[in-house]
Amino acid sequence: MKTGLLLIFFLVSPAMAQLAVKARVVYPMTGDLAPLSDAVILCGPDGKIQQIGLAAGIPIPAGWPVVEAAVVVPGLIDARSTVGLSGVLNWERRDQEQLETSAPVQPELRAVDGYNGRDPLVAWLRELGVTTVHTGHAPGALVSGQTMVIKTNRASVVDANDLLAPVAGISVTLGSDGFAKNDKSAPGTRAKSVALLRAELIKAQEYLTKLQIADPSKHPDRDLHLEALASTLRREVPLIITADRHHDIAAALRLQKEFGFRLVLDSAAEAGLMLDEIKASQAAVIVHPTMARAVGERENLKFTTAADLLAAGIPFAFQSGHEDYVPKTRVVLFEAAMAAAHGLPPGQALAACTIRAAEILGLQQKIGSLEPGKDADLALYDGDPLETTTHCVGTIIDGRQVSRERR
Amino acid sequence: MPQTAEIRSSSLRMVMLSVPAGLLAAVMVGLAVEPAGLKEPVGREVDRPAVVRAFTGATLIPVSGPPVADGVMVVRDGRIESIGPRAEVVVPQGAEVVDCTGKVIIPGLICTHSHIGAPSGGDASAPMQPEARVLDAIDIRDPSVARARAGGVTTVNIMPGSGHLISGQTLYLKLRSGRTVEELAIRNDDGTLAGGLKMANGTNSLREAPFPGTRGKSAALVRQEFLKARDYQRKKAAAAAGDPATGPDRQLAMETLVEVLEGRRVVHHHTHRADDILTVLRLKEEFGFKVVLHHVSDAWQVADEIAAAGVGCSIINLDAPGGKLETRDLDWKNGAELERRGVVTAVHTDDPITDSRWMLRSAALSVRGGMSREKALESVTLAGARLLGLEARTGSLEPGKEADMVILSGDPLSIYTRVLETWVEGRLVFDVSRPADRLAAEGGPGAGQARWGGTCCFSR
Numbered sequence: 001m002k003t004g005l006l007l008i009f010f011l012v013s014p015a016m017a018q019l020a021v022k023a024r025v026v027y028p029m030t031g032d033l034a035p036l037s038d039a040v041i042l043c044g045p046d047g048k049i050q051q052i053g054l055a056a057g058i059p060i061p062a063g064w065p066v067v068e069a070a071v072v073v074p075g076l077i078d079a080r081s082t083v084g085l086s087g088v089l090n091w092e093r094r095d096q097e098q099l100e101t102s103a104p105v106q107p108e109l110r111a112v113d114g115y116n117g118r119d120p121l122v123a124w125l126r127e128l129g130v131t132t133v134h135t136g137h138a139p140g141a142l143v144s145g146q147t148m149v150i151k152t153n154r155a156s157v158v159d160a161n162d163l164l165a166p167v168a169g170i171s172v173t174l175g176s177d178g179f180a181k182n183d184k185s186a187p188g189t190r191a192k193s194v195a196l197l198r199a200e201l202i203k204a205q206e207y208l209t210k211l212q213i214a215d216p217s218k219h220p221d222r223d224l225h226l227e228a229l230a231s232t233l234r235r236e237v238p239l240i241i242t243a244d245r246h247h248d249i250a251a252a253l254r255l256q257k258e259f260g261f262r263l264v265l266d267s268a269a270e271a272g273l274m275l276d277e278i279k280a281s282q283a284a285v286i287v288h289p290t291m292a293r294a295v296g297e298r299e300n301l302k303f304t305t306a307a308d309l310l311a312a313g314i315p316f317a318f319q320s321g322h323e324d325y326v327p328k329t330r331v332v333l334f335e336a337a338m339a340a341a342h343g344l345p346p347g348q349a350l351a352a353c354t355i356r357a358a359e360i361l362g363l364q365q366k367i368g369s370l371e372p373g374k375d376a377d378l379a380l381y382d383g384d385p386l387e388t389t390t391h392c393v394g395t396i397i398d399g400r401q402v403s404r405e406r407r
Numbered sequence: 408m409p410q411t412a413e414i415r416s417s418s419l420r421m422v423m424l425s426v427p428a429g430l431l432a433a434v435m436v437g438l439a440v441e442p443a444g445l446k447e448p449v450g451r452e453v454d455r456p457a458v459v460r461a462f463t464g465a466t467l468i469p470v471s472g473p474p475v476a477d478g479v480m481v482v483r484d485g486r487i488e489s490i491g492p493r494a495e496v497v498v499p500q501g502a503e504v505v506d507c508t509g510k511v512i513i514p515g516l517i518c519t520h521s522h523i524g525a526p527s528g529g530d531a532s533a534p535m536q537p538e539a540r541v542l543d544a545i546d547i548r549d550p551s552v553a554r555a556r557a558g559g560v561t562t563v564n565i566m567p568g569s570g571h572l573i574s575g576q577t578l579y580l581k582l583r584s585g586r587t588v589e590e591l592a593i594r595n596d597d598g599t600l601a602g603g604l605k606m607a608n609g610t611n612s613l614r615e616a617p618f619p620g621t622r623g624k625s626a627a628l629v630r631q632e633f634l635k636a637r638d639y640q641r642k643k644a645a646a647a648a649g650d651p652a653t654g655p656d657r658q659l660a661m662e663t664l665v666e667v668l669e670g671r672r673v674v675h676h677h678t679h680r681a682d683d684i685l686t687v688l689r690l691k692e693e694f695g696f697k698v699v700l701h702h703v704s705d706a707w708q709v710a711d712e713i714a715a716a717g718v719g720c721s722i723i724n725l726d727a728p729g730g731k732l733e734t735r736d737l738d739w740k741n742g743a744e745l746e747r748r749g750v751v752t753a754v755h756t757d758d759p760i761t762d763s764r765w766m767l768r769s770a771a772l773s774v775r776g777g778m779s780r781e782k783a784l785e786s787v788t789l790a791g792a793r794l795l796g797l798e799a800r801t802g803s804l805e806p807g808k809e810a811d812m813v814i815l816s817g818d819p820l821s822i823y824t825r826v827l828e829t830w831v832e833g834r835l836v837f838d839v840s841r842p843a844d845r846l847a848a849e850g851g852p853g854a855g856q857a858r859w860g861g862t863c864c865f866s867r
Contacts, residue, residue: 087729088727088728088729088730088735089729089731089732089735090730090731120728120729120735121727121729124727124728270852272851272852273852291726291762291765293759293762294550294554294850294854294855295759295855299854299855300850300851300852300853300854300855301850301854302849302850302851302854303849303850304849304851325730325760326725326727326730326731326734326760327725327726327727327729327730328727328728328729328730329726329727330726330727331726331727334726337822338765338768338822340822340823341822341823341824341825342849387771387821387822387823388768388771388772388774388775388820388822389771389774389820389821390775391775
């Protein structure tokens with residue numbers, strides 16, 4: 001198909017190493033989030049932003065290709081996804097790698113080993129302006145595995161340079177969505193879930209203690225499972241805890257106090273009931289997709305949750321999340337738009353899928369806003385990006401145009 | 408428990424102000440529409456349907472004709488009496504005047520494919536169960552029904568699922584505030600309940616025996632069943648003409664299929680892949696039934712054939728393609744491709760696939776795919792009425808029609824627009840300023856009202 005050929009061309013083409021982008025409105029997503037009118041962004045041969053400012057003050061160097069759009073924002077960041085693992089066909093044991101149910105606690109499962117950068121859903125997000133995804137193992141088991149951060153133009157992961165973060169977090173699910181599936185193995189209750197998780201974290205504590213013994217011959221054998229959990233106790237990697245009911249959120253906060261790991265709350269449908277407690281914990285929230293189905297553990301979700309978190313001063317970002325059926329992936333742009341329709345100021349809605357997401361992922365020095373020295377990742381639109389009827393008209397990653405679709 | 412956050416209506420207006428208006432707002436046919444009135448209290452006697460009301464000052468979008476700025480619509484006894492510009496419509500003496508200045512009024516939304524009310528049809532015992540009525544399963548107190556009203560939906564076709572070749576009888580409802588499903592049901596002229604027959608092909612109905620395992624078998628089973636219905640129909644007719652005692656025993660399944668054969672019941676046919684769509688058209692040709700194609704993911708690939716067959720389409724827009732092999736090529740351009748060929752096209756929610764509260768957004772996705780704004784708005788109103796055979800009573804704002812309408816804060820296709828009120832037959836069924844309605848519109852603690860049965864005090 002034409003699309004595929006074009007993409008291959010742009011992905012491999014070394015020709016577009018420098019690029020000027022002109023737009024009537026640019027959201028650099030810096031400071032007070034104010035937009036620039038009639039602005040130019042120069043993307044240097046190193047794939048970084050060289051210069052950004054009003055068009056009047058930035059001459060475009062002779063010979064540079066120029067791309068124009070009505071509105072430009074930083075490349076969108078999906079703060080929690082399963083794309084690349086959860087494929088378009090939804091075909092068990094063929095393109096569904098996001099959830100392994102053979103045991104309740106498997107923190108050793110790496111996201112990179114299940115990731116297919118050529119799945120059509122990755123391209124789908126890219127063509128709508130998403131340049132970076134935090135993807136990996138889905139909620140659905142007590143500890144389902146690891147997550148990672150990758151740009152949406154990396155078709156294959158060969159080494160660590162292809163990733164922005166090889167281990168971005170370890171996914172934990174509290175509440176009934178994390179109960180064991182299709183068998184009688186534990187956990188089947190909330191109390192059992194937390195007891196199991198505490199027991200595992202205590203084992204990891206002991207593993208760390210033994211590693212501190214002076215005599216290396218007395219160290220324990222390497223254990224991928226405990227190593228992964230220990231990395232959260234060392235605060236190198238956060239635990240991303242999916243908790244929707246208020247009492248599951250409380251359980252997550254209790255665990256954080258006991259073990260001292262970095263906590264990122266995921267989904268948090270009933271966060272509105274727990275704003276003071278969440279704020280005190282300093283946890284960030286990757287809020288459920290605004291248009292997630294209001295059923296099961298999320299039956300009390302609220303379209304104003306993002307606005308409530310903003311008002312409470314709790315950092316948050318949007319996610320596409322995981323869908324078992326359709327839409328097989330959601331799009332953070334659309335989730336942000338629906339939040340903007342429910343009380344979140346539009347500028348903040350865009351920030352939550354750009355700079356705020358970068359901050360929560362610890363990547364704000366590299367991506368998330370348009371500033372000199374940062375990666376030249378841009379999303380181009382023919383109008384207000386949050387309007388349903390607007391089109392994404394181009395996507396740029398590392399200074400190269402990776403999509404020219406009008407989507 | 409914190410109060411529901413106030414809608415920050417001011418933020419609705421600060422949308423990317425710096426972008427030229429022509430690029431952005433492009434409000435319905437160029438009428439400037441400001442979001443307004445989200446917080447105004449409503450002091451109306453909503454339970455007096457006989458009262459005469461005049462809705463004044465709004466931009467009226469009748470769908471059947473061009474929009475009217477600063478319009479007046481008079482509603483009497485649940486029906487639209489007159490509609491037009493302020494200068495041309497006389498507000499009757501004694502009418503209650505409802506000031507809608509700055510707001511937009513559109514016809515009530517019609518969802519041609521919905522599963523609100525937790526319905527079910529046939530069970531796992533057989534692939535074809537036309538005798539199963541969704542009527543007997545709908546819970547009108549399920550939260551999904553109130554949410555649909557909150558989304559501006561006034562008429563729905565409630566369907567059983569797509570896991571059968573024939574999963575049962577569908578039911579057309581008006582979302583009136585009633586206590587029983589019968590109070591919501593739409594009736595045919597002869598007093599029977601209006602509805603269609605749900606059928607499906609493709610992979611959803613391919614299951615373990617006694618279900619078919621292939622597409623060829625699926626079509627053969629359906630053809631044989633309709634041939635049986637023809638025999639049944641003939642024997643009934645023969646008996647009626649001769650000795651009534653010689654007729655066949657009543658068979659609920661056959662009676663339903665005879666209604667289909669006689670054009671008294673429309674087939675609502677789930678179908679995705681291009682070849683499956685053509686299979687439906689082949690069955691329609693053979694048995695001459697009236698059919699509406701539903702979902703129709705590959706419509707853009709066989710749009711000429713669909714147009715030539717003269718059937719209507721009820722399509723879905725999703726935020727991404729896929730979820731199964733046969734929906735891999737789903738495309739937002741379906742609406743545009745069908746519009747170009749003059750096919751009557753509705754956009755549906757398939758709630759819970761898309762929440763009914765996002766129904767207008769679903770229409771906007773068709774605009775994103777190239778459909779005109781006018782046809783997109785028609786796709787969730789008048790086109791739906793046509794596909795359900797209800798266009799004489801609802802689907803547009805015209806004198807004589809039932810007063811089913813939605814009062815919006817602005818452009819129907821803008822994400823920032825909110826449903827303020829929903830009216831069915833002249834009665835207010837949703838008002839965002841009422842706390843219970845606000846809960847249905849936005850969610851929050853208590854919105855779920857888990858109603859499904861559970862076993863207290865046991866864990867597995």
